[in-house]
Amino acid sequence: MPYRPNPRRPMPVQLSALQLTGSIALGLWLGFLAIALTCWLLSRFIFPEQLAPVAQAVQQRVNPPALAPVQVQPDIPPQSPLFQQYEENLRKNEQQARLDQARANSRNASNPKCQFWLQQDQTAPTEKSRANVLQFCD
Numbered sequence: 001m002p003y004r005p006n007p008r009r010p011m012p013v014q015l016s017a018l019q020l021t022g023s024i025a026l027g028l029w030l031g032f033l034a035i036a037l038t039c040w041l042l043s044r045f046i047f048p049e050q051l052a053p054v055a056q057a058v059q060q061r062v063n064p065p066a067l068a069p070v071q072v073q074p075d076i077p078p079q080s081p082l083f084q085q086y087e088e089n090l091r092k093n094e095q096q097a098r099l100d101q102a103r104a105n106s107r108n109a110s111n112p113k114c115q116f117w118l119q120q121d122q123t124a125p126t127e128k129s130r131a132n133v134l135q136f137c138d
């Protein structure tokens with residue numbers, strides 16, 4: 001039996017530049033999605049305990065805890081000096097909580113009036129500076 005090589009026949013493949021570019025772009029995009037999905041799955045199932053503090057911090061940043069009003073009824077008559085002192089302490093605590101909330105609010109970072117009065121209240125706290133913080137800050 002004589003050896004006869006297979007004749008090579010050209011394969012008619014026609015690919016335009018637009019199809020080639022689109023195919024490459026699609027391949028890159030699908031590769032990126034596959035890598036991102038793999039990393040996400042690894043982080044969710046292999047390292048959940050390491051990411052728990054980060055997730056908790058993000059959750060607190062997104063949904064800050066609401067300050068619940070204190071509903072304590074004192075056993076002191078309304079006319080006594082102790083009751084007046086109690087009411088004054090409640091007022092100061094509420095004002096301090098609102099000042100702390102204004103300091104922690106990230107929207108106040110772009111408000112120059114708020115920043116000025118926050119700095120004034122921090123360096124030299126007065127009733128005027130506290131009132132202006134509450135007025136100009138959200």
